[in-house]
Amino acid sequence: MPKMKTSRAAAKRFKLTGTGKLKRNKAYRRHILTKKTTKNKRNLRKAAMMDASNVKQMKKILPYL
Template sequence: MPKLKTHKGAQNRFKITGTGKMMRMKGLKSHLRRNKSKRARRQFDEMIPVAKVDVQRLGRLIPYGSS
Protein backbone atom coordinates (compact mmCIF):
# COMPACT_ATOMS: atom_id res chain seq x y z
CA MET A 1 0.00 0.00 0.00
CA PRO A 2 1.49 3.40 -0.94
CA LYS A 3 2.06 6.14 1.58
CA LEU A 4 -0.72 8.68 2.05
CA LYS A 5 0.11 12.28 1.22
CA THR A 6 -0.47 15.00 3.79
CA HIS A 7 -2.44 18.02 2.58
CA LYS A 8 0.06 20.82 3.22
CA GLY A 9 -2.57 23.57 3.48
CA ALA A 10 -4.36 21.64 6.21
CA GLN A 11 -1.08 20.85 7.94
CA ASN A 12 -0.30 24.57 8.22
CA ARG A 13 -3.79 25.55 9.41
CA PHE A 14 -4.45 22.83 11.99
CA LYS A 15 -2.34 21.48 14.85
CA ILE A 16 -2.84 18.24 16.73
CA THR A 17 -2.26 18.33 20.49
CA GLY A 18 -0.51 15.63 22.46
CA THR A 19 -3.87 14.16 23.40
CA GLY A 20 -4.95 14.01 19.74
CA LYS A 21 -7.32 16.98 19.77
CA MET A 22 -7.33 19.04 16.56
CA MET A 23 -6.96 22.80 17.06
CA ARG A 24 -7.40 25.77 14.73
CA MET A 25 -6.93 29.53 14.76
CA LYS A 26 -9.90 31.92 14.74
CA GLY A 27 -11.02 33.63 11.54
CA LEU A 28 -11.52 37.37 10.87
CA LYS A 29 -8.11 37.91 12.40
CA SER A 30 -6.52 40.61 10.26
CA HIS A 31 -9.34 42.33 8.35
CA LEU A 32 -9.98 45.82 9.82
CA ARG A 33 -7.78 44.90 12.77
CA ARG A 34 -7.12 48.51 13.83
CA ASN A 35 -10.81 49.05 14.52
CA LYS A 36 -11.04 46.07 16.86
CA SER A 37 -10.54 46.44 20.60
CA LYS A 38 -7.32 45.30 22.25
CA ARG A 39 -9.19 42.50 23.96
CA ALA A 40 -10.64 41.25 20.68
CA ARG A 41 -7.23 41.37 18.98
CA ARG A 42 -5.67 39.45 21.84
CA GLN A 43 -8.34 36.76 21.70
CA PHE A 44 -7.61 36.09 18.02
CA ASP A 45 -4.23 34.64 19.03
CA GLU A 46 -5.82 31.74 20.93
CA MET A 47 -6.31 28.36 19.28
CA ILE A 48 -9.72 26.72 19.61
CA PRO A 49 -10.77 23.10 19.04
CA VAL A 50 -12.14 22.04 15.67
CA ALA A 51 -15.83 21.11 15.63
CA LYS A 52 -16.51 17.39 16.05
CA VAL A 53 -18.27 17.15 12.68
CA ASP A 54 -15.10 18.34 10.90
CA VAL A 55 -12.51 16.24 12.73
CA GLN A 56 -13.03 13.06 10.70
CA ARG A 57 -12.88 14.93 7.39
CA LEU A 58 -9.71 16.77 8.40
CA GLY A 59 -8.19 13.53 9.65
CA ARG A 60 -8.12 12.29 6.07
CA LEU A 61 -6.15 15.37 5.03
CA ILE A 62 -3.61 14.90 7.84
CA PRO A 63 -3.24 11.10 8.04
CA TYR A 64 -0.06 11.08 10.14
CA GLY A 65 -0.77 14.04 12.40
CA SER A 66 1.17 17.29 12.19
CA SER A 67 4.92 17.45 12.45
Protein backbone atom coordinates in the same frame (compact mmCIF):
# COMPACT_ATOMS: atom_id res chain seq x y z
CA MET B 1 -0.80 0.21 -2.10
CA PRO B 2 0.72 3.67 -2.54
CA LYS B 3 1.14 5.97 0.42
CA MET B 4 -1.64 8.41 1.27
CA LYS B 5 -0.85 12.05 0.63
CA THR B 6 -1.13 14.66 3.35
CA SER B 7 -2.80 17.93 2.40
CA ARG B 8 0.13 20.32 2.84
CA ALA B 9 -2.19 23.34 3.14
CA ALA B 10 -3.96 21.71 6.09
CA ALA B 11 -0.72 20.45 7.65
CA LYS B 12 0.55 24.04 7.90
CA ARG B 13 -2.63 25.23 9.60
CA PHE B 14 -3.37 22.53 12.17
CA LYS B 15 -1.42 20.88 14.98
CA LEU B 16 -2.24 17.84 17.05
CA THR B 17 -2.46 18.23 20.84
CA GLY B 18 -1.19 15.64 23.30
CA THR B 19 -4.69 14.21 23.72
CA GLY B 20 -5.17 13.87 19.95
CA LYS B 21 -7.38 16.90 19.35
CA LEU B 22 -6.78 19.27 16.44
CA LYS B 23 -5.68 22.80 17.31
CA ARG B 24 -6.31 25.73 14.95
CA ASN B 25 -5.78 29.48 14.88
CA LYS B 26 -8.67 31.91 14.76
CA ALA B 27 -9.53 34.00 11.69
CA TYR B 28 -10.04 37.78 11.36
CA ARG B 29 -6.72 38.90 12.86
CA ARG B 30 -4.77 39.82 9.70
CA HIS B 31 -5.91 43.30 8.69
CA ILE B 32 -8.59 45.95 9.27
CA LEU B 33 -7.81 45.80 13.00
CA THR B 34 -8.63 49.45 13.73
CA LYS B 35 -12.39 48.88 13.96
CA LYS B 36 -12.04 45.80 16.13
CA THR B 37 -12.04 46.21 19.89
CA THR B 38 -8.99 45.45 22.00
CA LYS B 39 -10.93 42.72 23.78
CA ASN B 40 -11.90 41.12 20.46
CA LYS B 41 -8.28 41.17 19.18
CA ARG B 42 -7.03 39.74 22.46
CA ASN B 43 -9.48 36.82 22.24
CA LEU B 44 -8.42 36.14 18.64
CA ARG B 45 -4.84 35.52 19.80
CA LYS B 46 -5.71 32.30 21.59
CA ALA B 47 -5.73 29.04 19.66
CA ALA B 48 -9.00 27.12 19.40
CA MET B 49 -9.89 23.46 19.06
CA MET B 50 -11.32 22.07 15.85
CA ASP B 51 -15.06 21.51 16.08
CA ALA B 52 -16.08 17.85 16.52
CA SER B 53 -18.21 17.93 13.37
CA ASN B 54 -15.12 18.56 11.20
CA VAL B 55 -12.64 16.20 12.85
CA LYS B 56 -13.49 13.15 10.72
CA GLN B 57 -12.82 15.05 7.47
CA MET B 58 -9.61 16.55 8.84
CA LYS B 59 -8.23 13.17 9.92
CA LYS B 60 -8.77 11.98 6.34
CA ILE B 61 -6.68 14.77 4.78
CA LEU B 62 -4.07 14.61 7.58
CA PRO B 63 -3.38 10.86 7.79
CA TYR B 64 0.10 11.13 9.34
CA LEU B 65 -0.40 14.08 11.68
